[in-house]
Amino acid sequence: MKKNLIVGQSGGPSVAINATLAGVIAAAQQEERIGSIYGSRHGIEGVLYDRLIDLTDFRDLEKLKATPAMALGSCRCKLPDDLEAPIYQTIDAVLKQYNIGYFLYIGGNDSMDTVSKLSRFYQGKADAPIMMGLPKTIDNDLAGTDHTPGYGSAAKYLAVTMNELIRDTAIYAVKSVTIVEVMGRHAGWLTLAAALPKLLGGQKPDIIAIPEVPFSESDFINQVREKMKTTDNIVIAVSEGIRNEKGEYVGSSAKSGAIDNFGHAYLSGVGKHLELLVRNEIGCKVRSIELNLMQRCSSHLGSLTDVEESFSIGKFGVRAALAGETGRMVAVKRETNEPYSVSMHTVEIADVANLEQLVPNKWFDLEDKEIQQEICRYILPLIQGDIPRFQNDYGLNEYVIF
Amino acid sequence: MKKNLIVGQSGGPSVAINATLAGVIAAAQQEERIGSIYGSRHGIEGVLYDRLIDLTDFRDLEKLKATPAMALGSCRCKLPDDLEAPIYQTIDAVLKQYNIGYFLYIGGNDSMDTVSKLSRFYQGKADAPIMMGLPKTIDNDLAGTDHTPGYGSAAKYLAVTMNELIRDTAIYAVKSVTIVEVMGRHAGWLTLAAALPKLLGGQKPDIIAIPEVPFSESDFINQVREKMKTTDNIVIAVSEGIRNEKGEYVGSSAKSGAIDNFGHAYLSGVGKHLELLVRNEIGCKVRSIELNLMQRCSSHLGSLTDVEESFSIGKFGVRAALAGETGRMVAVKRETNEPYSVSMHTVEIADVANLEQLVPNKWFDLEDKEIQQEICRYILPLIQGDIPRFQNDYGLNEYVIF
Structure with a gap:
């Protein structure tokens, strides 16, 4: 039986978060088991206040990938710790109303907290929707992943x-x-x-x-x-x-x-x-x-590596959700630096939510030549390539605005 | 008899001021009547403190055009109003010592004040060097020119x-x-x-x-x-x-x-x-x-139109100097908007120095559609095109550093 999908964005913006949204839409459009694709305006608030937009037939994916900030809007809404709180019933009712089988949420530490709570709320419940977190933060401080999109x-x-x-x-x-x-x-x-x-x-x-x-x-x-x-x-x-x-x-x-x-x-x-x-x-x-x-919004300096990887993370998240994984976040593992290559997997979201990945102690001596090279090996592959631009007749960029 | 040339930069930086420097060097290198080409470090201070560098054989012109800020350095040095002040004798002595026939100074209102004073100092003197101002300011507030490089x-x-x-x-x-x-x-x-x-x-x-x-x-x-x-x-x-x-x-x-x-x-x-x-x-x-x-320094967003025009202004300034024009500033006249074309000429520097060209009153009503279009017609041609980048192996830009 077909189920529908909701995708939302939350937390602070980045240049790459719309690429992940584009990846989710692209993969979901390919999947026979997915019916409608809904975008939730302003993160979880879109579910709470019934502000969903239909993205099932949205085609302008390349321009969306090159659009800065969050095309769906964002929120900084923290769900209560008490899973018995009425707000969870509200969310559940809306997800049932829209026949949602897959809930994908793109964000940073705080957004993963939302996914973590929702997946605990649904734990053990029959016919529960899949809860999948997709990482995003320019701060690069998410645990469980080599680095974060954005x-x-x-x-x-x-x-x-x-x-x-x-x-x-x-x-x-x-x-x-x-x-x-x-x-x-x-x-x-x-x-x-x-x-x-x-x-x-x-x-x-x-x-x-x-x-x-x-x-x-x-x-x-x-x-x-x-x-x-x-x-x-x-x-x-x-x-x-x-x-x-x-x-x-x-x-x-x-x-x-x-x-x-x-x-x-x-x-x-x-x-x-x-x-x-x-x-x-x-x-x-x-x-x-x-x-x-x-x-965080200079898309004219967007890294092609970053944006394409963010797109892939969105696609991978849909496939993982369809495989039945829930309460998890997509993570990136760096396989090789030369040439740069990564693989993707998922991690337990409870191991990620509200944690911070800091710069390791061994990198503190920035005068040390070997440390300098190690840091460069880490960062440089992530900033390579320019993203395509969609310019209007005036030479200014055009963006996707829902 | 061959004479030497000095070029300096003064005031605040811009993305295009090194393009004008490149234009001066390019034109001077072609001119048989010009011997050595000297760059004055930190504007007029380079003359005062004998900080000249020899640019006669400098070849990296395209990279110089794509280098932000001021490759020769700048100053905010105001010459005294009293042309009898000893500092003018110092400048004159250095110019004689280096056999300078042409003094070209790239800058904004305040820099044109320097050129204006020097040309008044030399007025009527035998064998006086040519004094030529080349416009530059991101503020676009120089009088006598349609717009300013930068x-x-x-x-x-x-x-x-x-x-x-x-x-x-x-x-x-x-x-x-x-x-x-x-x-x-x-x-x-x-x-x-x-x-x-x-x-x-x-x-x-x-x-x-x-x-x-x-x-x-x-x-x-x-x-x-x-x-x-x-x-x-x-x-x-x-x-x-x-x-x-x-x-x-x-x-x-x-x-x-x-x-x-x-x-x-x-x-x-x-x-x-x-x-x-x-x-x-x-x-x-x-x-x-x-x-x-x-x-003022984001050369990665430099306008090709701006940078190429700034280069042409440098070349035009050398040719005007060789034609014997002195105490003048190169100015731009807009000939047509579609296609965008300009011509160059020189204006009396005393008519420019210390004046400010403001936004005209007729443009104040920014809600008026016709005004909006008029302003767009003025600005849009100036921002077109991207400048070439000179990237190193790491994908970062390389610049000319003297």
Whole structure:
């Protein structure tokens, strides 16, 4: 008997998350056992508020792959821990109403929490829909997978942009400090990508600060002073989530204190904080740059490797769901680096939800040539290739907008 | 008798200023009357401190055209108004020492001030070197020319990035305001480029604020409230240099008060100021984005039209100098829009130095369809085409570094 499929997107956007959506649609359209394909607007909220759109006959898959952010919209909605809560009955009723056999959810740690709870809710129930998680986060901090879709494109943005910023900051013959603030929550993966110009054998960025290494403001100022003896224009790549020796976010006193629905403090402003610190302590020309949303939505710098892999993950997720796997997330295993090749499998979602994969300790010494090469071997294959563009008559990109 | 040539770059960087340098080198290498070609490091400072590099045999012109920022370095050095000041004697001595017949200076308003003063210093003197200004500024605010080299590439960055940001900000089903702060000093040309997604017939950005139109904070808040009735996700493009009805910079009370060598107040922070204003007055989710240095150094988004035209301007400047024109700046006249074609000529530099070309009054009504089309006809030809990339084995761009 045919069953229908729902796919949703949740959490923060990336350049590749629509490619995974396209992969789900492409594979589902090929499957005889799947009837209608529904897209849930704004993640699980689309199920709760009956905002589903019919994607069964959607054909513009290549353009969807090249569209940034989330074509279906997103949410930051955390389901209650209590599986007896009425909201689960609401979801169940809607899934029954639409004869849903397959529920695929594309997202990061928090989104996997949603999939995990729903699969526990359905555990042991008759005729339960399949629950499948599809990974996505530019932060690359999901456990159980070699890397996450979206990271490669963001990493490419960071490497290319840092390379250009280094040129821009080098022009004046005066002492200056430029602090570039990079996303990544508690993980330094994105900042390592911004450090690629150095890791590939260059001099800059001069200082790299990732959240995995406790940050001392006084050591930092000493390091800036020391670097200034040999270079005029200091460039610093710093993760938004760096903490001091006590585990407190650097500059947290200056932060808004706002907390999102998952209890995460909004991280921003560390660049500005360090800018003021340098101005006060050293007094030279100093500027901070927040790469902001551009690092997660710059599809014009999308990595073809990333986008095509994200597409494959969507397709693999549908096939795994049809094979009866449930309560699992698709994961990527790197098989070889030269040539770059991966295989896909699924992992138990409870082993992934709410966990964070951090940069390993062995990579902390970024001055070590062998470490530099190891990190480059990890990141470089993920940023290769340009994605096709769909330009209008004016030379600007066209996107899929549902 | 052969004479030598000096070329320098000054002011803020752009994606296209090295293309003009390449054009100067290319034309000078073809000219029998020119002996050595010297590059002056850090603008006029290279002459003052004898930091000249020999570019006579430099061949990597295509890569130089694709290198962002200023390969020779820059300065923000204002020559004294008093032409009797000793510094002019120093410059004259160095130019004589190097047998300089041609002095070409690439820059914006302030750099043209330097050329203007030097040409007045040399006026009536025997055997004076030719003084030629070559225009450059992403701000597009130079008088006497249809547009300036560097503007097209920055405009392309702004249009492409705004297009992507609009997608990113559209994902959540909650009321939100995103304020994108754009460079441009006192002129709104760059912000009009960021407004292209709207001017081309789209809905967003919802609000566009340029410095030429006095800005009222209370009108702004009313406008946001009004827009919020019909859209969840408001996107605003705002020039760094907007002023209120009294002519004061918006948010200037929160600014550093620092002033550069030309007496310009450092403009930054209007986005953050408006973010706080919206948070206080409306209380919705709000974010400000400063596009910062990326809008002037993103050579990966360079406009081929801009870069090739900048190259031609460099070549034209050498030919005009050899024809004996002095105290002048190369300017661009737009001949036709379809197909786009320009011609070049020179203008009296005293008519250009320290003047600002602002967005004309007739363009202020950005809701008017005919105005929208007129602005698009002006900007769109300038952003067409991609520049070649010189990638290393890792897929990252290589640049010329002197």
